[in-house]
Amino acid sequence: MDRFLCLTSLTTHCAVLLVRGAHGEPKQIPFGNATRTMVTAPALRRPQRMHMRDQANTGEGALAGYSFGTRTREWARITADELTLLGWEKQQAADMAKAALSRVGLAFGTTDTTRDLTKVLIFAPEDAGKNIAQTIDQHRSAMQEWLHTVLTAQEEHERQKKDNKGKSKTEAAADDKPRLPPLPARVKEAILTALAPADAIDIALFGRFLAEIAESPNVDGAVQTTAAITVGPAQHTDDFFSAADDAKILRRTCPRQATDAFDILTTANATPHREATENTSPTNGSGMTGYQALTSGTFCAVTVLDRVRLRSNLQAAGTAEHDAEIAAVAAEKALIDAFCTAVPTAKATTTAAPGVLPKFVLAFTANRPYNYLGCFEEAITEDGTPEPASIQATRRLLDHHTMISRKRGLQPGRVLTYDLAITTLLDNLRNSGTLTVTEVDTPEGLHPDHPAPTTRDLSEQPA
Known part of the structure; x- marks a missing residue:
């Protein structure tokens, strides 16, 4: 061959x-x-x-x-959705999914819109979220206790950050990250297995690079x-476009009927001026223009x-x-x-x-x-x-x-x-x-x- x-x-x-x-x-x-x-x-x-x-x-x-495989930043949300299907309360499922993935090495965003999204796209088997959720659910009692410890540590860390406002940068840096408990070994191993390439055919073809988790194998792509x-030579043109404003055109083609004497008077006085303005307008009937x-x-x-x-x-x-x-x-x-x-x-x-x-x-x-x-x-x-x-x-x-x-x-x-x-x-x-x-x-x-x-x-x- x-x-x-x-x-x-x-x-x-x-x-x-x-x-x-x-x-x-x-x-x-x-x-x-x-x-x-x-x-x-x-x-x-x-x-x-x-x-x-x-x-x-x-x-x-x-x-x-x-x-x-699926390449996404939403593995925490996907895992949380799977946990809710297994009977977990929605907020607890979201906290658990994010905490578990964080402890295997994935970093998350810091803004309101990205805090549940990993910082980079993660290419993993499409059933990874389901498999992670099933692993967590199999150890429900232990994982709920672990999550309580994690949330308590994070709350304590937030209080310390407020107390450190008056300290020097060196003193504050010493407590920059919360001291979180490690994942139970069996759960961590199962999560790493779920995120591994496994038999995902497109990962074998196109490869993946996952620097965030040292234990998770990278794959050199077979497709170049x-x-x-x-x-x-390049042939380009800047195409001018105009997007019609439906309401504006409807108002011109189907004007509102006058309902009283005041409407009749104002319409009669305004119509000639309006028609002259709109007929000569370069954006007649358009809502936006551009290239x-x-x-x-x-x-x-x-x-x-x-x-x-x-x-x-x-x-x-x-x-x-x-x-x-x-x-x-x-x-x-x-x-x-x-x-x-x-x-x-x-x-x-x-x-x-x-x-x-x-x-x-x-x-x-x-x-x-x-x-x-x-x-x-x-x-x-x-x-x-x-x-x-x-x-x-x-x-x-x-x-x-x-x-x-x-x-x-x-x-x-x-x-x-x-x-x-x-x-x-x-x-x-x-x-x-x-x-x-x-x-x-x-x-x-x-x-x-x-x-x-x-x-x-x-x-x-x-x-």
């Missing part, structure tokens, strides 16, 4: 804003002879991870039935993702999966070798499908790219990662050629892969397209005998273990 599965895609977007900078602008990066529009790696990884999880939760896809960039940036272009994205690390992550979490192999193959197929399907949601209703599919996907395996973004160092333009950027980029990508394959001894790989023009391009290359890759019609067909179709099989497959 080759260690690395290399995936490269070309996706064309029009009038979108998939990821923004701090001031709402499209992210850019200088590369080669032009500045490009960029979609960052985290903006690509999360929709892929969520696509896999959503598919599995609905019983679809290769990972149906597998466990996933680069930022996607446009194959041509939002939009961008277009063909983006090249690269993802590499370390297949060996994926299997070792699964086995390190306690999965038997045979089961880890089955799970790894399913995860590979699910990742390929997500790579071919998931798109950043951006502003889901205004600047997103719903339903967009990649125009071209290349998949191959090797014993080291390969990143082909460098072949677009010279930006592709459409000046002086009838071919759009996506077709030019496909030609260049195929030529680059053929050259690398020849010089590095790689397997040709497989390609998938959802574009009619690229389908014609592949047909022409195949007829001329210069197409070295195998074309498939489904994301599943890109997996190296999937039977490769013959030309006849491919033509008979549904589009």
